[in-house]
Amino acid sequence: MTSVFDGTPFDIDTRPSVLDQFTADETGRLGRRPRGIAYAAGLDDVLAVVGWARDTRTPLITRGAGTSLEGHLLARGDELILDLSQANSILDLAPADFTATVQPGVTRTRLNAAAAEFGLQFTVDPGADASLGGMAATNASGTTGVRYGGMRANVPALQAVFADGRVARLGRAVRKSSSGYDLKDLVIGSAGTLAVITELTVRLHPIPEWLRSLRISFPTVREAVAAAVELLGLAVPVSRLEFVDAASMAAVNAFRGSGYAETPALFIDLEAASSAAADADEREIQRVCRAYHADGIEVARTHTERHTLWEDRHQLFLALKARSPRHRFLVTDTAVPYSRIADAVGTATRLGAELGLDISVAGHIGDGNVHVVVPYTDTTLPTALRFSDEVVRHALAVGGTASGEHGIGLTKKKYLRAEHGPAVDIMTTIKQALDPHGLLNPGKILDA
Ligand SMILES: Cc1cc2nc3c(=O)[nH]c(=O)nc-3n(C[C@H](O)[C@H](O)[C@H](O)COP(=O)(O)OP(=O)(O)OC[C@H]3O[C@@H](n4cnc5c(N)ncnc54)[C@H](O)[C@@H]3O)c2cc1C
Structure with a gap:
């Protein structure tokens, strides 16, 4: 039997048992089976896959460690997964510059183990052992954000492949730069919708005594x-x-x-x-x-x-999953001004009780970032969605954001216009300019 994948210049795994492993995300949310999985170990592989995707108009979902929480990786069914977990070399550790240059599949714990030998650390810590490419693509932060900031603050430079096959180095591996438009920070947080990140230079910090x-x-x-x-x-x-x-x-x-x-x-x-x-x-x-x-x-x-x-x-999410087996989970991710944190937590607690939901609240309070974990079943899904909706709308009403660190993915798209107004049209213009055929993670952040 022939398929569109015959004769591709790279291997594609189309075994149903493998594809099935790519249909759910960490929260238990389900998508469709993707069409196949291609593994890339470096820039040349990525260029081959992106070129082929462009020629055949096949959409791509780039994947790191698969720990994202907002449906970022869920397929609608026609996509190829571009898996970068094997692009995992630490290319350069430069203690004198307090930087490391890595491939995108390197996980934060691996980089930290290598940096520790020099008394240095990579500080962004989302708890999960995410890949640095995935963390950049979601602009992750986590427990240390209050002191060291998130990925934008800790990635001074990166290399990216765009949908038309251009390879560009964005940013410079220095402490600061005012040079040109900041395309590096545009790609960071774009969730694989504008480019594929193929290399990153990250900041390292001394481990305090x-x-x-x-x-x-x-x-x-x-x-x-x-x-x-x-x-x-x-x-x-x-x-x-x-x-x-x-x-x-x-x-x-x-x-x-x-x-x-x-x-x-x-x-x-x-x-x-x-x-x-x-x-x-x-x-x-x-x-x-x-x-x-x-x-x-x-x-x-x-x-x-x-x-x-x-x-x-750090094991809180696992603890909550263990407490509610056979449930799926909604995780809210609002960030609000400091003066409104108590209000945000109080609103969530009151709403949870009113709606009879077994919620738990935790957060990176030093960043004003509040997470509510809501276990749900098929029966309680509408109530959980109503809860999440009211929590996000409350955050927006008090000047906050729908996503402090997890990203918009699929699940928070409906709040984009309420938060950004006409700026969403500028985002759409940028997406269309860089990815005119809508091949890069279609339907995430913006509608396809
Ligand atoms: C228990 C738990 C706790 C968590 N806590 C936090 C937290 O405190 N803070 C936080 O920020 N997040 C947290 N997360 C969410 C998650 O760890 C982050 O979103 C992380 O940044 C995702 O990285 P990843 O490698 O798993 O990316 P993936 O899930 O594989 O991908 C995420 C997105 O990035 C894109 N992408 C991946 N690699 C690339 C690339 N090389 N180029 C372009 N696009 C790419 C994908 O297409 C997708 O849109 C938590 C998750 C879990 C399971």
Whole structure:
């Protein structure tokens, strides 16, 4: 039997059992079977696939580690998946420049293991072991955003292949540049809809010598949030500032066998230049939190203690999945001004109770970024969607964004115009100019 794939200059896997593995995303949301999977190990492979896709008008979905949460990778059925997980070489580690240059399939934990040998770290930490190409494509951030920023701040340069086959280097591997239009930051966050990222130069940061981690419980959400915002105002050098609600703490206890108070909590990392500075900053954190009636403060000083404390936070999504087996999950991702965080969490909690949903709230509170995880079944899907819709519309009404870090993907498209107004038309013009045949991840961010 012949198919459109016969005679392609690269291998395409069309085995149904393999294609089936590409039909669901991390949240359990389902798409259709793609037509095939092509694996690329470098620029030449990508150019061959993109050239063939252009000639045959076959849409492409570029894939990194597959951990995105907004339906970014779900197929409508006619696409070829361009899988970059095998493009995974660290091309250059330059400690003197505080940079590394990598292929897009390198995962953040692999880069961190290599950088640690030089006392350096790659700080963007979405929890999942995502690929650097995928993280750039979603402009990921995560727990360290409050101190180090997300991918835009940490990728000074990249190489990209555009739909017409042009290969371009965007940005320069320097600390700053005011040169020309910033196409690098246009491609970052474009979710594979404008170009395929084939190489990235990323910033590395020194691993601080003095680190402390704290887990602090509070009687109420309002007090936890107020303490967090006050810490930011006092310029306490926190590198992580995370909020977790009572339901999340209960899920962590059940999943990890821990015995934490099941009340709202902050997870905090603090970085200092000396032991004395770390002591002073820790005392300041404790003072502020006690003023907001903190009723349990646990301090982790050794590497092992700190690792355990952060594993509890990082495994939260797994804990929530374990608590609701046979469910799929909606994850909201709004970011709001600091003064509206307590309001955003309160609104979500009230709505969840009104609608009878078993929600949990957590977030990168240092960035004003609030996630609500909503388990749902086919029966409760309409209620979960109504909940998510009201949470996003509330965030937009108070000056926030529909997506702080996960991206728009398929699921948040309907909010784009409410958030950006006529700027959506400019986005559409850019998409049409760079991808006139609509071949790159069609239907994501903008309608096909
Ligand atoms: C438990 C858990 C916790 C998470 N926590 C966070 C968090 O705290 N912060 C956060 O930001 N995210 C978080 N995420 C979401 C996810 O990890 C990020 O969206 C991540 O950036 C996706 O990277 P990936 O390699 O898995 O990309 P994929 O899921 O494979 O792809 C994501 C998007 O990028 C595109 N893409 C991938 N590679 C390329 C490339 N080389 N060139 C062009 N486009 C490309 C794809 O087409 C797709 O649109 C979490 C996910 C999980 C499962």
